[in-house]
Amino acid sequence: MKSVTLxxxxxxxxxxxxxxAILLFIVCFTGALAVLSRxxxxxxxxxxxxxxxxxxSEKVTELINKYHQKVPEAFGENIHVYLPTGHNTHLLxxxxxxxxxxxxxxxxxxxxxxxxxxxxxxxxxYYGTAAYFxxxxxxxxxxxxxxxxxxxxxxxxxxxxxxxxLGLTLLVSTITGLFIHRQLIKELFxxxxxxxxxxxxxxxxxxxxxxxxxxxxxxxxxxxxxGLATIILLxxxxxxxxxxxQAKLVERFTAMPEPIISHNYQATxxxxxxxxxxxxxxxAKIVDLTVMAHNDTNAEVYxxxxxxxxxxxxxxxxxxxxxxxxxxxxxxxxxxxxxKVLTLLFPLHFGNFAGIFVKCIWALLGLTTALLPLSGMMMxxxxxxxxxxxxxxxxxxQRWNRAIIGSCGGLVLASAIxxxxxxxxxxxxxxxxxxxxxxxLFFYSWLAWFLLAIxxxxxxxxxxxxLLVTGVSCMAVLPLNVVLSSSHAFxxxxxxxxxxxxxxxMIGLFGVYATKRINVKRLALVEPAVHQEVSV
Amino acid sequence: xxxxxxxxxxxxRHLMACILALITAIVMIPGMTTYLPFAMEERILIPIMLxxxxxxxxxxxxxxxxKAWHPFVVxxxxxxxxxxxSYMALSGAQT
Numbered sequence: 001m002k003s004v005t006l007x008x009x010x011x012x013x014x015x016x017x018x019x020x021a022i023l024l025f026i027v028c029f030t031g032a033l034a035v036l037s038r039x040x041x042x043x044x045x046x047x048x049x050x051x052x053x054x055x056x057s058e059k060v061t062e063l064i065n066k067y068h069q070k071v072p073e074a075f076g077e078n079i080h081v082y083l084p085t086g087h088n089t090h091l092l093x094x095x096x097x098x099x100x101x102x103x104x105x106x107x108x109x110x111x112x113x114x115x116x117x118x119x120x121x122x123x124x125x126y127y128g129t130a131a132y133f134x135x136x137x138x139x140x141x142x143x144x145x146x147x148x149x150x151x152x153x154x155x156x157x158x159x160x161x162x163x164x165x166l167g168l169t170l171l172v173s174t175i176t177g178l179f180i181h182r183q184l185i186k187e188l189f190x191x192x193x194x195x196x197x198x199x200x201x202x203x204x205x206x207x208x209x210x211x212x213x214x215x216x217x218x219x220x221x222x223x224x225x226x227g228l229a230t231i232i233l234l235x236x237x238x239x240x241x242x243x244x245x246q247a248k249l250v251e252r253f254t255a256m257p258e259p260i261i262s263h264n265y266q267a268t269x270x271x272x273x274x275x276x277x278x279x280x281x282x283x284a285k286i287v288d289l290t291v292m293a294h295n296d297t298n299a300e301v302y303x304x305x306x307x308x309x310x311x312x313x314x315x316x317x318x319x320x321x322x323x324x325x326x327x328x329x330x331x332x333x334x335x336x337x338x339x340k341v342l343t344l345l346f347p348l349h350f351g352n353f354a355g356i357f358v359k360c361i362w363a364l365l366g367l368t369t370a371l372l373p374l375s376g377m378m379m380x381x382x383x384x385x386x387x388x389x390x391x392x393x394x395x396x397x398q399r400w401n402r403a404i405i406g407s408c409g410g411l412v413l414a415s416a417i418x419x420x421x422x423x424x425x426x427x428x429x430x431x432x433x434x435x436x437x438x439x440x441l442f443f444y445s446w447l448a449w450f451l452l453a454i455x456x457x458x459x460x461x462x463x464x465x466x467l468l469v470t471g472v473s474c475m476a477v478l479p480l481n482v483v484l485s486s487s488h489a490f491x492x493x494x495x496x497x498x499x500x501x502x503x504x505x506m507i508g509l510f511g512v513y514a515t516k517r518i519n520v521k522r523l524a525l526v527e528p529a530v531h532q533e534v535s536v
Numbered sequence: 537x538x539x540x541x542x543x544x545x546x547x548x549r550h551l552m553a554c555i556l557a558l559i560t561a562i563v564m565i566p567g568m569t570t571y572l573p574f575a576m577e578e579r580i581l582i583p584i585m586l587x588x589x590x591x592x593x594x595x596x597x598x599x600x601x602x603k604a605w606h607p608f609v610v611x612x613x614x615x616x617x618x619x620x621x622s623y624m625a626l627s628g629a630q631t
Contacts, residue, residue, distance in 0.1 A: 005600065008599060011542055012596065172592050172595055175596065224591075225588065236562070237569050240566035240569050240570065240622045252576075
């Protein structure tokens with residue numbers, strides 16, 4: 001390849017990296033946490049899910065039939081049942097929905113009933129718009145981080161478009177990075193950890209980039225698709241294909257079309273349907289079900305399944321009499337190989353296709369994706385601040401470093417704080433008030449930490465304190481849980497809770513240890529300079 | 537001595553890469569559905585699947601092309617041809 005082409009690619013790689021570095025770190029770091037948020041961390045965060053086994057299908061059927069009697073007829077046309085699996089609501093939720101609203105609401109309205117999954121006691125009742133219910137569902141630390149990763153809490157479509165666009169830039173950085181690091185084999189095995197910090201960061205950047213290039217590319221591609229496809233691309237493409245006919249478009253791309261209600265009574269056999277699904281796919285988990293035209297001869301029941309032998313989530317369709325109709329992708333019954341590839345993008349992005357081991361690998365690889373723009377930016381800054389004619393003054397270099405630590409380190413710290421806060425909230429604050437705490441706690445702690453960057457602090461010290469506070473926050477989870485909660489690492493009789501509590505402690509310990517190491521590294525770098533000065 | 541710059545017309549290339557490439561890639565998606573020789577669903581889904589790669593290709597081409605007007609012309613041709621195809625498909629369906 002010509003040297004000018006390489007130079008162009010190198011510049012392009014640098015520009016894209018510099019412009020998107022901090023945002024990319026934010027999205028990728030929270031994405032790495034979000035990999036483990038559902039169901040693992042969500043189960044940990046909600047004591048109601050700690051001792052959970054499969055909900056008996058007879059009980060689900062009984063509750064649907066009982067509460068269907070209590071709602072007006074129109075609300076029986078769409079019944080959504082969210083099972084407390086750690087994938088959506090923390091309580092067993094029945095949502096009776098009317099698309100056309102009722103006398104009080106012109107938009108979609110709903111009656112919702114939520115039950116404690118341990119004893120099926122009714123915990124919460126709701127009547128109002130469906131959108132309000134979904135928007136104000138109880139959140140928790142892992143769900144908050146997961147949503148932040150998806151749309152940066154900017155709402156849809158703006159947030160989704162932004163994260164989708166960041167996926168595109170990640171893809172460009174991955175492609176250009178592979179071209180500029182031509183000595184792939186050599187760089188794959190070069191890590192000079194005893195050299196000065198700049199060399200260590202450069203080697204780490206290349207190793208993380210090249211070893212994980214396939215992963216980074218897939219995350220960029222799937223992230224761009226998830227962000228942009230449903231908001232811009234699919235509506236635009238489908239609109240042209242159907243000649244602007246919105247009704248046809250919706251009909252074709254709706255996974256669960258509305259059945260025609262016959263008004264002839266026939267009991268919907270939800271119990272038999274749940275048992276049949278569990279028999280057909282014993283290793284898969286039923287996440288939710290949608291009952292349409294309940295107790296009508298034309299009733300249809302859709303079950304969303306995760307895990308088992310299928311890589312992607314699947315949708316099972318049953319007729320109301322319990323007869324199995326078909327299995328399809330969660331995007332609907334669309335023929336052709338393209339839909340199969342598209343449905344694979346979801347598990348490839350979330351890492352939820354082969355158990356917890358793959359999820360842990362995905363989370364670690366996600367952290368490397370987050371560290372790539374950061375290390376790239378450090379390299380860029382270091383290059384401009386050294387040599388005989390540096391373009392970046394020492395003061396500017398320090399300001400840049402503080403800004404990076406404030407924004408990126410601040411995010412890590414704000415995320416870490418949410419977990420001990422979750423333990424405190426679970427034990428000291430009423431459940432209905434939890435949602436009010438996460439946003440302010442996360443954003444204000446992040447903002448406060450970022451504002452510290454304005455002051456002329458020593459950036460090594462700033463980084464040290466950031467790591468220390470993050471480490472202590474993580475370490476606090478285990479003792480707080482032991483002191484306050486009856487369901488903790490040593491009592492829960494739940495391996496997941498034990499592993500999560502101890503993992504937080506270990507991660508915190510590592511953060512505190514890293515604080516010490518930074519100190520040593522700094523002294524090691526400062527000492528030769530002092531000796532040199534003396535000899536002069 | 538005049539030093540040779542790596543990129544010619546840097547500002548124009550930035551504009552092309554950041555704005556024109558994105559608009560072109562987005563307009564290409566519905567346009568492609570009008571001529572791809574596949575079933576309806578495939579015609580819609582394949583361009584969507586290709587979108588990230590199309591955008592990345594256009595973005596990189598905006599910088600890598602030797603002359604800045606090359607990607608400009610290429611993108612404009614793609615943009616107008618696909619916009620025209622979409623318009624024809626929509627107006628044809630309504631008449």
